[in-house]
């Protein structure tokens with residue numbers, strides 16, 4: 236396997252990957268998009284920081300690509316939507332640089348409070364202008380923290396240690412959590428109106444782009460100080476230049492920019508009372524080692540088919556959950572595959588019902604496994620757990636999940652019911668002894684079959700000689716029958732038959748079975 240490393244990632248992380256058997260780690264820094272597209276062609280994994288742009292073209296070029304790992308938090312340099320469509324897992328390292336970014340924010344805040352870089356420049360220029368650099372104290376000042384996630388929380392905690400009053404604004408911040416942190420939960424407007432210092436710690440989204448713009452500056456106190464160590468674009472740079480120029484903002488510090496690297500002609504370079512750093516928030520030895528190790532371990536787990544936790548385009552599934560739910564998820568894929576092959580046609584909706592004891596588990600992942608099995612008939616290897624919901628919605632397949640606490644016959648069961656070319660079909664599966672998968676019902680016919688290997692499935696009239704005729708045809712074709720299940724509602728009515736056979740049944744034999752009088756439908760199934 237090839238792991239392509241496109242940005243400068245700590246050696247400690249790369250060593251973890253180097254130690255993997257059958258894995259070649261290729262480091263190519265500073266590639267153009269065209270070079271990256273060439274290099275990624277045969278890569279199984281791609282590792283980046285914030286510099287490399289993982290565009291749709293790069294993802295399309297990486298035909299073997301299984302995972303893109305981001306050594307850091309923000310994934311805005313990766314087209315996650317396109318990766319999801321292509322079935323590529325995107326993982327990040329969300330915790331490793333939290334402290335580094337929080338400490339950088341604090342360093343920036345202290346610097347603008349005391350004009351440290353400006354005073355330094357002045358002294359190195361031969362001046363001694365003590366009156367020009369009279370700062371303000373943090374003690375007793377109000378800090379508005381916009382975005383109270385990992386980094387915002389660490390900044391708020393440090394601000395409390397400096398005896399600042401902290402206003403936190405975040406849609407997910409509860410009164411209880413604010414109380415625990417010793418801060419005040421406010422709305423955005425109050426934070427903007429009353430803060431002496433404002434720091435932003437949100438991702439860049441359509442809601443946060445230019446969240447701090449002309450209107451926001453108008454609400455603020457004159458002499459406010461502002462920091463952005465989160466993402467360029469949360470603060471409107473043009474509006475900030477105006478606010479710095481007219482004195483509304485007494486000082487600002489930016490680590491991140493609307494365009495990076497900062498263009499040579501950016502007005503920010505000449506704005507007064509503004510401190511700039513070149514996206515250094517995560518740049519500590521400790522943070523770089525932690526994110527590199529975290530992302531390398533995750534990539535190694537993914538390539539080895541082991542559980543992983545930091546996917547941004549998949550629900551989290553811990554190793555413990557996987558131990559408990561693993562066989563259920565496997566059953567989901569088998570029942571989905573059975574449904575997809577036994578009843579091929581136009582799918583319009585599918586309902587995944589979990590019943591009995593399994594409802595006590597978090598089965599949120601289950602419909603992905605069912606869809607993977609169901610859609611494999613149409614998309615073969617292209618469908619996986621990542622893109623199954625996207626592919627389903629692309630073909631207009633509505634998916635619903637139902638929990639049914641009372642089980643009819645089995646302690647636990649999984650039922651997949653789908654509308655296929657206008658007809659409703661249902662396949663029910665369970666696990667015997669918690670680990671042996673069984674299909675126990677097809678369209679209300681009770682059966683007991685292991686969903687595995689090659690199968691012949693028929694719908695036919697319940698009439699004498701049917702089983703014999705089909706058995707003879709298979710025998711003459713040299714196909715051995717390993718087991719047989721039949722089900723019927725009433726004598727002489729409609730019946731089903733499920734034969735497990737030892738090898739693939741040639742197409743002409745399947746067609747000939749379909750010609751047998753009384754056989755209404757025959758399908759050859761191949762389950763893994």
Ligand SMILES: NC(=O)c1ccc[n+]([C@@H]2O[C@H](COP(=O)([O-])OP(=O)(O)OC[C@H]3O[C@@H](n4cnc5c(N)ncnc54)[C@H](O)[C@@H]3O)[C@@H](O)[C@H]2O)c1
Nearest residue numbers: 308309336382383384385386405436437438464465516517
């Ligand atoms: N400068 C750097 O080098 C550097 C380093 C690490 C992280 N970052 C960036 O810092 C930011 C925060 O990282 P984190 O790890 O704390 O992320 P996080 O996901 O833990 O926290 C983000 C918080 O923002 C909140 N939020 C989202 N939209 C909001 C809105 N409209 N208004 C208010 N709050 C909103 C979320 O609810 C969440 O609590 C990210 O943009 C990340 O990319 C930058």
Ligand SMILES: O=C(O)CC[C@@H](O)C(=O)O
Nearest residue numbers: 284285307308309517518
């Ligand atoms: O890789 C970096 O140095 C920046 C990382 C930072 O922006 C992040 O979002 O984690």
